[in-house]
Amino acid sequence: MLLIPLSFLLSLLCFGLLLRMEWPTKGRWVLQLLLIVCVWQSALIGMRFGYQMAWVGKLQPIGAVLIPLLCYFAYMQCVIGSLGKIASHTFVLSVLVLFAQHVIPVILDWIIIVSYLGYGFAVLRSFRLYNKNNQLVTTKESGTSHPLWFGAAILLIMSGVIESLIVMDFALMSGVHVGKLITFGNVTIFILVVLMSPISWRQSSTEAGHEMQLSSASPHDVALYENWFNQINQRLLHEHLYLDADLNLALLARKVGLPARKISQAINQQTGMNVSQFINKMRIQYAAQRLVHSESTVTEVMLDAGFNTKSNFNREFRRVYGVNPSEWRQNHSSTSC
Structure with a gap:
């Protein structure tokens, strides 16, 4: 056998x-x-x-x-x-x-x-x-x-x-x-x-x-997702909610006035990202500007951008820009000079 x-x-x-x-x-x-x-x-x-x-x-x-x-x-x-x-x-x-x-x-x-x-x-x-x-x-x-x-x-x-x-x-x-x-x-x-x-x-x-x-969403659904996304984006930017380190999906849903499921669907349909990735990208873009145009330390920028740990901040920064925060500041400082 x-x-x-x-x-x-x-x-x-x-x-x-x-x-x-x-x-x-x-x-x-x-x-x-x-x-x-x-x-x-x-x-x-x-x-x-x-x-x-x-x-x-x-x-x-x-x-x-x-x-x-x-x-x-x-x-x-x-x-x-x-x-x-x-x-x-x-x-x-x-x-x-x-x-x-x-x-x-x-x-x-x-x-x-x-x-x-x-x-x-x-x-x-x-x-x-x-x-x-x-x-x-x-x-x-x-x-x-x-x-x-x-x-x-x-x-x-x-x-x-x-x-x-x-x-x-x-x-x-x-x-x-x-x-x-x-x-x-x-x-x-x-x-x-x-x-x-x-x-x-x-x-x-x-x-x-x-x-x-x-991919098979009807034009009506696409327009609905876009409307929800604009509503979410406006609230995030207007009140700088994305900088709140304690922000979670439940709090965002209350602030925007939409169910958490609709927030996730709208962001995913419009950006291809989940909610966490989308918020972190906004935080990283804010941090990138602060690193170039301010004299704050990397840790101060990290905390102001809504991150609690350096490991998470560095990982997300590298995911968005391909370099760590210190390298970003050094590269763009030398460029501006």
């Missing part, structure tokens, strides 16, 4: 998720690349431990460190809207793996472990800070993706822990429990991925349906 390793089923599941997404998707290419690497890596694991093809072990390390790295930056791209320093992270990790593989093999496993644990906790930390700093995003806009990325972070941390146990088992017990640990890890990860898959599929279907709904 032909044995089909569980890793092959994981590979097929990831491939199925990939097929559910349009290729290529501009705002999700890192996630799509992550799924491709997962298909590759799961197939290699199945070949190595399911059919004792030891030679594929040389191909595993690069994929092993790319998975947590790509997972972190897929989260950054899909949720935060910024890729940050993905190229430098990829280069450094790849060089470290190749160096360890050929020069100091003993540290290779620990590089992989640190990658899984480090990026896993980084996703959890960024996830928590993003939820704290983005009170303007409605549950409908972001809620479906929350379990998906939280589950992904747990998967990374779990993989790092299992990899640590495997390394210790080899060191202390000559690897007698490796088979059980790999099986336990594969079963647990498979169950979590299966539980997360409907969330991913539902999210893709919801987004596709939402885009279709907006």
